[in-house]
Amino acid sequence: MLDEMVFRSEDVCAADRFDYWTELLGRTHAPMELCSDHAGDFRASQRVLDLGAVTVWSATFQPLVFRRTPKLIRQSDPEAYHLSLVVSGTGAGVWRHRETEYKPYDLFINSSSLPNDVYSIGDPVQTVALEVPKALLPLSRDMAGRIVGAPVSARDGMGALLAQFLTRLVADPSAYRPSDRPRLASIATPLVAALFAHLLDAGDRLPPETHRRALLLRIQAFVREHLHDRHLTPSTIAAAHHISTSYLHRLFQDEDATVAAWIRRLRLEAARRDLADPALRLVPIHAIAARWGFPRAADFSRAYRAAYGTTPRDHRHQALPHRE
Known part of the structure; x- marks a missing residue:
């Protein structure tokens, strides 16, 4: 509860x-x-x-x-x-x-x-x-x-x-x-982003920057919703929103990460939450990695260590010290 x-x-x-x-x-x-x-x-x-x-x-x-x-x-x-x-x-x-x-x-x-x-x-x-x-x-x-x-x-x-x-x-x-808290938050935030994008994208009279921000919010909500899809890439995101890949990259120029880097960060954060989830303690690490778009265990481990300074296995052992 x-x-x-x-x-x-x-x-x-x-x-x-x-x-x-x-x-x-x-x-x-x-x-x-x-x-x-x-x-x-x-x-x-x-x-x-x-x-x-x-x-x-x-x-x-x-x-x-x-x-x-x-x-x-x-x-x-x-x-x-x-x-x-x-x-x-x-x-x-x-x-x-x-x-x-x-x-x-x-x-x-x-x-x-x-x-x-x-x-x-x-x-x-x-x-x-x-x-x-x-x-x-x-x-x-x-x-x-x-x-x-x-x-x-x-x-x-x-x-x-x-x-x-x-x-x-x-x-x-x-x-x-209690372990559902971050999952519920990850549902709520894209819903709010999508609502804000809808309100900002209200008509052609709005300034171009407002349209740009509305589109970016829509794209960010779309990415969070499709993080499980291993085929989620800048090109598929651009196609889903009827824009060019180059324009998608321009939308992210003022953000703190490129499109691909932002997707990877969200996926690593999601995997990190799952690794610390007691309800998923028996799910193999490679299965969690694959679920969040990392089909190759070696690639996942390397990206995880680069982001958090530890391995997925060590993080799980620290988060779940009484693992059976």
């Missing part, structure tokens, strides 16, 4: 509940100013699933105003994107560049780095949310502005894919083992 943290305002006395909730959100998300007509006896609960870099939670609370001011952002910014599925209740988000209203089964997209006021109305308000570090989805401030507050329905299209993943995950965390 996944580790789950549960917080309830009723865990403290009525007079302290609102301050307790304000302090809790500051620790688990980002410091905020909160305002509510129910501050005298505030009722709220939150279940948090830690997937490593990515965090998923469900929350139920009374009507509330959330405010991130420039001063709070300067004091503390976790630099994360926040995506929240509205299950019940309504609300609105207000930024300098946009105002957006929300209703049940809309997706609300926010950034910890942008000042905003968020109004949640309903008794109770229910949400299922996801936080992803910006480092996993690097966008310029202008592009982030195009995404944050963009109206997204969770009833169809890319929004529905993400909503289905979130609702199924929080509905039964007991269906997953």
Whole structure:
């Protein structure tokens, strides 16, 4: 079962509940100013699933105003994107560049780095949310502005894919083992990337750089989805996106690795997770290597040592010291 943290305002006395909730959100998300007509006896609960870099939670609370001011952002910014599925209740988000209203089964997209006021109305308000570090989805401030507050329905299209993943995950965390955490995070991040790419690729009026970044996000999501395919190469990726291989390489010029090097790094990271997974301790190393696109054991061992300074076998022995 996944580790789950549960917080309830009723865990403290009525007079302290609102301050307790304000302090809790500051620790688990980002410091905020909160305002509510129910501050005298505030009722709220939150279940948090830690997937490593990515965090998923469900929350139920009374009507509330959330405010991130420039001063709070300067004091503390976790630099994360926040995506929240509205299950019940309504609300609105207000930024300098946009105002957006929300209703049940809309997706609300926010950034910890942008000042905003968020109004949640309903008794109770229910949400299922996801936080992803910006480092996993690097966008310029202008592009982030195009995404944050963009109206997204969770009833169809890319929004529905993400909503289905979130609702199924929080509905039964007991269906997953702790070792599933990185696997679940590796599903969530490409879904968010694909949604962002969809929003950025909204029309021909967008600047060329925005189209380029949207295409790059789509390609990165595609690569993560097809890492198991040993035939995944720059040429097959380019063909799947109807671009030339040379243009694909140009897309990656400003990234920290070439296309092939990035694919290899993702595959090695996936293999490294599997080698440390107790549920896979009886799976031969060469089978894990082949699963992640390394059909030759010698090539895998050489690449692994170059990346991590140790052999796959030694890493597995260190991670699983009680192997039978």
